[in-house]
Amino acid sequence: MNKIDTELDKLILESVTLLQYKANEKSQQLITDLKSVPIPISREKIRRVLDNLLSNAIKFSSPASEISIQLLDSDENTIQIRIADNGIGIPEEFKAKLFDLNPQIRREGTFGEESFGLGLYICKQIIDQHIGKIWIENNINQGTIFIIELPKK
Structure with missing residues (x-):
């Protein structure tokens, strides 16, 4: 996996901007509270996690x-993303x-949106590859609050 130092706040904003139209369709507000924290990550993979969790x-x-997205500088070793x-x-x-990996765990969204039951499994695999944690x-x-914890180094 190719990790590069990435400004995580900017990556989160990209994801929020991309999915804003979906939130607008439901008159939802995406509220961000972000700190500038550079950490080594696979930009594409973490973006996939963010897109999945925000979409959900x-x-x-x-x-x-309202949907709240926070980036917290937890301590000297980790950061947290809270959605x-x-x-x-x-x-x-x-x-x-x-x-x-259990496609039987799925539900319809509030407007009848389809779910496949695989997204959170993929998120967990990506976070594990980053030696991080994900929980609810x-x-x-x-x-629900989804929490991702990632190492700073």
Whole structure:
């Protein structure tokens, strides 16, 4: 895998800009809170993860809702990307297998958008290749927060 120093905030903004039209179709707001943090990554692969997670957040969120994208300079060794939606959430029975290769774990989006059940498996593989972590937390209001942790070096 070819890793190069990348301004992660700029890569996130590219992904947000690309998917803004989908959010606009549902009158959703994509709100960013980004720090400038250069880290060595495979730009194309991390972009694929970002596009997938943002696309899912849009797909599974209600119209006129907010989706928050944060880039946190966690500590001296890692950064965190947090993508929080106020959508339909993830059923308990899906959570343990969410990142597995399991096409049976899929749901329709809030506008009937199709899901294939493979995107999160691919995201997990890419994050693992970067010696990072990916997990979910419940959003306090409703919905899901996807958290990616990546090493700075």
